[in-house]
Amino acid sequence: MSAPAVIVGVSGGVDSSVAALQLVEQGVPSAGLFMQNWADDGSGDCRAEEDRRDAVAVCGRLGIPFHFRDFSSEYWAGVFEHFLAEYAAGRTPNPDVLCNREVKFKHFLDAARELGADKIATGHYAQVALRDGHWRLLRGVDRSKDQSYFLHQLGQQQLSATLFPIGGMQKSDLRRIAREAGLQTHDKKDSTGICFIGERDFREFLGRYLPAKAGEMRDPQGVRIGEHPGVFYFTLGQREGLQIGGVRGRPAAPWYVVGKDVANNILYVDQDSGSRYLQSHRLQSEAAHWISGSAPARQFECTAQTRYRQADEPCQVTVNDDGTVAVRFTRAQRAVTPGQSLVLYDGDECLGGAVIASTDAPLEQKIAEQKV
Structure with missing residues (x-):
């Protein structure tokens, strides 16, 4: 069997399914590769096995080879350890950006080349163009789904070897196209949030790795408002999860996180969503x-x-x-x-x-x- 020209990252979702379909319909010799980036922790919240089965089914329907690679150790070292260190420092990291740079467009690209492919393809809503001798990363046509934000750490080497087959399409068309092609992912719910947390409670998950340390919640003037379970559980502008009841002398209005003093374990809150402190x-x-x-x-x-x-x-x-x-x-x-x-x-x-x-x-x- 000849080597495929393109290896498609098949995630078991509708976007990557239609990306693979586009290449097949264009006559591009292709194969699918499913990346497992998080080891199942036994919680029942990890959808990796379900996603892998869907990816296998899509490749079978399209008549292209299926490959599997376990990048969970690379993900832990390249993404998750940084994620924990940032939260411990009181910052709010974006693991999707790091995952793209460290896993999807590094280890996945290396694996594709080992399989003999010239390029990789993913189901991202973005576009690549060669202009004036440089590869350019462009927004996806569907601005409501554009994912160039998460791809901004890519460089010339990665973009020269990458295809985004659905970057010129509207999300509203994808499910119809997938349904008409008989792909079982056509009505599958889009995944949201951080991939390794899934549907579980964020605070409970983070608490496994960063022990809770309770401290004071104060208003911007330093007046004590209540207590928090740990400053790293919260991000600026956050409203949910503060669990502040009625405060004497204060209006019955929502509270928002407006500051974090990690060194002194103080969370600052205010009742104005447009607070000047934000x-x-x-x-x-x-x-x-x-x-x-x-x-x-x-x-x-x-x-x-x-x-x-x-x-x-x-x-x-x-x-x-x-x-x-x-x-x-x-x-x-x-x-x-x-x-x-x-x-x-x-x-x-x-x-x-x-x-x-x-x-x-x-x-x-x-x-x-x-x-x-």
Whole structure:
């Protein structure tokens, strides 16, 4: 049997199923590969086996070979250990970004080449184009499903070897196409949230690895409001899970996380969803990654997202000598969160991005000054 030209990452979902279907209909010699990235912990919450069976069925229906690789140890070392370290430090990481860089477009790509393939394909809503001698990462046509945000750490080598067969399609068409092709994943529910947590309670899961340490919840003026089970369970702007009952002298309104003092184990909360303590105009990043290999300029204007599915926000970017970037937004941003990803765009082209290190939000500034 001749080697396939393309190995498709089949996840057992409808997106990767239709990606494989597109290649088969185009006559591209293809095979599917299912990646197991998380070892079943016996909780009953891991859907890996169900997903693998669906991936096998899809490959069988399409008449293409099926391959399996267990990347759980690589995922643990390259993604999960970092995830835990970030939460322990009080930051909020984005494991999907790291998973793409460390597993799907590294170990999966290596496995595909070992199988003799020239390229890999995935069911991401994104597009790749070769322009002016550089590979460009573009948003997916369906902006409501665009996943370029999670792919911003890819570089020229990965993009030159990657296809996104559904990047030019609308999600609303995919289930119909899958149904008409007889793919059993056509009505399968999309997976949401962090893959290794699944449907289980986030706090319970995280508590297995980071022991709870109760501390005070205070308002921005330092008045005690209640108690929290651990600052790393919460992220900026969060409303759910605070379990604050009626507070004497305070209105019966929801509370929101507006600050985290990890060193002193204090969680700051406020009752205004648009609280000024959540607002920032500037951020500083860790070292940035540029898809083309270098920054467009030392200083330039573009748009940015500091969280997935956020509307484009105009900003000015200054690239520092150490490779980090300083960003100033045209208008105030709500709940920009250290540990999350800053992703930069020029129209539909993703330029790259970086992990957010700090912002000029009032409480973050105050807590930082207290450390000095």
